[in-house]
Amino acid sequence: xxxxxxxxxxxxxxxxxxxxxxxxxxxxxxxxxxxxxxxxxxxxxxxxxxxxxxxxxxxxxxxxxxxxxxxxxxxxxxxxxxxxxxxxxxxxxxxxxxxxxxxxxxxxxxxxxxxxxxxxxxxxxxxxxxxxxxxxxxxxxxxxxxxxxxxxxxxxxxxxxxxxxxxxxxxxxxxxxxxxxxxxxxxxxxxxxxxxxxxxxxxxxxxxxxxxxxxxxxxxxxxxxxxxxxxxxxxxxxxxxxxxxxxxxxxxxxxxxxxxxxxxxxxxxxxxxxxxxxxxxxxxxxxxxxxxxxxxxxxxxxxxxxxxxxxxxxxxxxxxxxxxxxxxxx
Numbered sequence: 337x338x339x340x341x342x343x344x345x346x347x348x349x350x351x352x353x354x355x356x357x358x359x360x361x362x363x364x365x366x367x368x369x370x371x372x373x374x375x376x377x378x379x380x381x382x383x384x385x386x387x388x389x390x391x392x393x394x395x396x397x398x399x400x401x402x403x404x405x406x407x408x409x410x411x412x413x414x415x416x417x418x419x420x421x422x423x424x425x426x427x428x429x430x431x432x433x434x435x436x437x438x439x440x441x442x443x444x445x446x447x448x449x450x451x452x453x454x455x456x457x458x459x460x461x462x463x464x465x466x467x468x469x470x471x472x473x474x475x476x477x478x479x480x481x482x483x484x485x486x487x488x489x490x491x492x493x494x495x496x497x498x499x500x501x502x503x504x505x506x507x508x509x510x511x512x513x514x515x516x517x518x519x520x521x522x523x524x525x526x527x528x529x530x531x532x533x534x535x536x537x538x539x540x541x542x543x544x545x546x547x548x549x550x551x552x553x554x555x556x557x558x559x560x561x562x563x564x565x566x567x568x569x570x571x572x573x574x575x576x577x578x579x580x581x582x583x584x585x586x587x588x589x590x591x592x593x594x595x596x597x598x599x600x601x602x603x604x605x606x607x608x609x610x611x612x613x614x615x616x617x618x619x620x621x622x623x624x625x626x627x628x629x630x631x632x633x634x635x636x637x638x639x640x641x642x643x644x645x646x647x648x649x650x651x652x653x654x655x656x657x658x659x660x661x662x663x664x665x666x
Contacts, residue, residue, distance in 0.1 A: 339363050339453035357407060361457070362427070363420075365449035367442075371421050371428035373454070374399050376406045378414035386415040387493070387646050388458055389465045392447065392472030393419070394499075394629075395438070395580075396516075396570040398426035400551040404544070405631050408639035413646050418454055422446065422472070425568045426551070438573040440478070440580065447479040451490050463493040465646065469631055473500025474580045477588040484592070494594040494649055496642060499628055501599065503606025505581040513574055522565040526550055529564055540626070541633040548632050585609050589617050596645045598638060600625035619645055 358374045365371065378386070389409060391402040399419035406417040421428040423446050424437040436442070451464060458464075468476035476495055483490035519536070523529040530545045532538075539545045553564040588595060589612035596619045599605060605613070605620075613620050621641035623634050631638045 339365070339449075339456050357410075358403065363450070363453045365446055365453065367445045367449050369423055369428060369430060369446060371423070371446075371450075372399065372426065373418055373420040373450075374403070374406075376410045376417040378410055378416065387413060387463065387465055387650065388416040388418065388454070389467050389496075389642070389646075390451065390454055391417065391419040392466070392468035392475050393422065393425070394468075394470030394472050395573075395577075396425070396552070396566065396568050397469075397472075398551045398567070400426075401548045401629075401632055404547065404635035405639050405642070408635055409642060412639060412643040413650075416458065420450055422475075424573075429567065433572070438570075438576045440576075443475055444478055444482065447475050448482055448486070448490070451479060451483060451492065455491055463491050465494045465496065465649075466492055467496040467498070467642065468500060469498040470500050470505075470628065471580050473497035474584045476500075477584050477591065480591050480593065481587055492593065494596070494645075495588070495591055496596045496598070496645065497588060498598045498631055498638070499600065499604070500581070500584065500588075501597075501604055501606055501609060502581045502583065502585040503608070504604045506578070509577060513571070513577070516571045516574075521569070522563045523553070524563065526553070526564055529553055537627060539629055539633055544629075544632040544635070594645070594649050595619065596621065596642070598623060598630065598641055600627065600630050621645075 358376050360372050360374055362370055362372050391399070391406065393399055393401055399421045402417075402419040406419060409417050423442055424430055430437045455464060466476035466480055468474070477497060477500070480492050480495045483492040520532060523532065526549070530549050533545045533549050534540070534542060539548070552567060554567045556563050556565065585606055585608040588597070589608065595617070597609065598621045600623060602622055612618060623630050623637040623641060625634055627633060
């Protein structure tokens with residue numbers, strides 16, 4: 337089976353008690369890479385199909401930054417929430433250079449294979465909703481478009497983007513590059529890394545920093561010295577950044593499926609998104625926040641926005657099913 341865990345790799349690792357609500361499953365993708373995925377299942381077993389949300393993280397991040405949102409989504413809507421480490425990130429580190437592994441020609445096929453694998457594991461008990469932050473959002477939009485063209489089509493029900501706007505990304509690219517190149521490469525302790533994330537403005541919530549900074553770091557011990565360094569140094573892949581977001585806004589609004597965009601401010605939308613929103617082509621939720629990582633600093637508000645969107649989607653599907661049943665029995 338193409339999506340089975342690679343030989344010799346455990347499907348579930350020993351869990352930190354603070355993260356005991358997820359199960360780790362390492363999947364072997366058809367693209368030749370294996371990566372860890374994290375699954376939050378609803379406690380209530382049901383034979384009925386339910387919504388499954390596949391979460392894609394941003395550049396330099398890891399799957400577990402979605403943990404706070406995933407827990408809240410499971411409480412609100414049930415179903416299954418899945419997050420995966422992208423190629424070159426977290427437990428999916430590759431041998432090739434980052435400027436090669438983080439190009440769209442590598443990342444997009446990975447995500448499409450991931451969708452197939454997740455769908456197989458769900459065994460028809462859930463249709464997938466793609467949800468991505470920043471780079472993950474750009475990949476979600478592109479994968480949704482490709483899923484519709486696949487033969488047979490991949491089951492993608494809706495697409496959710498967080499802080500993934502083409503115009504804003506292009507405008508802020510020089511500043512983002514400067515910030516990334518200036519950040520410390522290593523820290524003497526986890527406490528130093530957490531403190532830096534707050535003092536630099538990367539994150540604003542201390543609890544979010546305590547939970548989400550450690551999974552981004554690799555711990556090394558040499559002689560009597562310890563150090564923590566970023567697992568993924570995204571500045572090595574600067575050449576890939578422009579292509580990630582090129583054309584994403586137009587692609588997103590053209591997707592023939594329900595769509596949700598979550599931003600920290602309406603000022604972050606570009607002209608394409610503003611025009612499409614006025615035409616009612618997607619749903620917009622604003623979670624007021626000055627930074628980029630709104631799902632980490634504001635997990636309650638982000639989970640609530642996603643929950644409302646998915647609940648409305650489920651209600652529409654039930655109403656449509658009843659209408660079709662009445663017509664069939666007429």
